Amino acid sequence: MMREYERFMGLAAELMRAALDSWRAGNRRFAVLHAGMGCEHALKAVLCKVDPTFISDRSDRAFKFHAHGFGDQPGVPPLIQGRTIGLADSFKDASVVMQGRMPVSLQDFNQVIDDRNGVAHSAYHVEDRAGKTLSVAIKVAEATRKHLSVPxxxxxxxxxxxxxxxxxxxxxxxxxxxAAASNMEEAAETLARTEAAYAVDAVVPVVTSIVSTLPRWGSMRRSKDHQREITESVLRASVCTALSAVSRRAQQAAEALLAEHGLLPLPPEPHVPWPRGLSGRAWLNEVIRVEQPRRTQAANVLTVRLLVSRAVTEAFFGALRPNIPEGFDKTPTERGWYIGVTQPSAEAEIVFDCPGCSTPGMTGELQGQLEFDDCGCADYCSHPERTRTTARFERLHCPACSLTLTDPHEIEAAGFELSMDWDE
Known part of the structure; x- marks a missing residue:
């Protein structure tokens, strides 16, 4: 049976080859994304060879127990809730295990971390340094390969x-x-520029028409301050409507492009049965192996969504500010200015800074349902009525840029946990 570190290393190899495929095809953005993911798996392979619990996150209460055969004990969460450390901690810990054989410093590797996270979580990408980022990632991957004696x-x-x-x-x-592989990034960037130009064309007439028309609606009984409040309220509503229209159009265009290049729809989530006699640790490794191609595809899809979203919001607000006349709020993302679109309420909601919006202050919602189960605590218990409440997140939505994610692998790729202890 394949051991844990061998599975992680096999996935790392696939991702590093995918990074070189992307570089070969001219897709610099995807090369950085795949290389960062490949390094994370390679570094975790180094840790797993020593002890699988080395990759267990400090808040994890599932993976570390299942890894040592205690998964059937009361109070141990299902293995699917297991949490592992991220790329930065994986590098730090693997550097210790490799005892001086890591070829780059943390300072150098931070470029891989920053660029991978930039592409994955906020569509941020610096074209000029993609080659250096990939080179550093390759050095780290090669060092781990030698450390684990992989041919x-x-x-x-x-x-x-x-x-x-x-x-x-x-x-x-x-x-x-x-052609689809070689032109994916170019096509996505062309679409982003096209939708950004459309956003600029949409915002200028809205602002100028509102500001020029409303003052003529005044009367002798309406003060200047009152007229200003009316104008600003209508302006806010009009701007929000325009932003919603252009951002929804852009996201629809992005989905059409992704479908054209075969990235959407995502394949069904694979079901990995848990055969009798198979340890929880071995089953988790099989789940990771089977799910990885889909996770990689979901990360690519998210990268395109965020690229388009960021381009549209940057262009929209860039055109909006110089067209707002003096005396009106120039920072429409501050609290009280932006009027969001009401979404269906959920049992569990978290407000977050949207990864797709380029302007600080834009927030979205992570929505899901609450689940209740016996906490299983042996003695002292801080859980109300000895019940643990867990939030399961199913939907990410930003009313400003219309970024909407309902696929679990896309939500994870955006940097969000699918579940959390709601009692904490």
Missing amino acids: SSDFWGDYELVFGDLAQVASLAAVGGG
């Missing part, structure tokens, strides 16, 4: 002789000759 041909595949030379990788023919 180079197994890990790098067709890139065994060239993985260290990105110029040579880029000179190879596009993978499979597929």
Whole structure:
């Protein structure tokens, strides 16, 4: 049976080859994303070989117990709720385990962390440094491969002789000759520019028409301050309506582009049965292995959604501010200015800074349901009536940029947990 670290390393190899595929096809954004994900799996493989609980997050109460055969004990959450450490902690801990054989410093590796998170969580991408980021990631992945004695041909595949030379990788023919693969990032950026231009064209007439028309609606019984309040209220509503219209149009266009390139719809979530006699740890590894292709596809989908969302909101507010006349609030994202669209209420809701909006102050909602179960605490218990309340999140929505995620792997790729202890 394949051991834990071998499964993580197998996934790391797939992702690093995918990163080189993307670089070869000219998709710099996806190359950085895949390389960051590949490094995380490779670093966790190093930790798992020593002890699988090394990758258990401090708040985890599932993975660490299941990993050592205590998953059937009262109070232990299901394995699916297990939480593992992130990329930064994986690097720090693996550096300790590798005892001086890590080829780069944390300061250097921070570029991989920042760029991977930038692409995955906020569509932020610096084209000029993608090559350096990928090079650092390759050094780390290669060091972990050597540390775990994985054959180079197994890990790098067709890139065994060239993985260290990105110029040579880029000179190879596009993978499979597929136009969809080679043009994905270019098509997404072209769409983002098109929708951004549409947003600019939409906002200017709205502001100028409202500001120029409403003052003529005054009367002798209405003070200037009252007229200003009316104008600003109508302006707010009009701006929010315009933003909602252009952002929804942009997200629909992004979905059409993703479908054209075969990234949507996402395949059904795979069901991994838990055979009798299989340990919880082995089952979790199988789940990770089976789900990884879908997780990678979901991360690619989210990257395009965020790219388009950020371009539209940046363009919209960039055009809005200089067209708002003196005397009116120039920062429409401050509390009380933006009028959000009311969404169906949920049992569990968390307000967050939207990863798709470029302007600080824009917030969205993570919505879900509450589940109640016996806490299983042996002695002292702080849970009300010995009941643990868990929030299961199912939907992420921002009323400003219309970013809406209902797929669990997309929500996770955006940096949010699917569940949390609601009592804390």
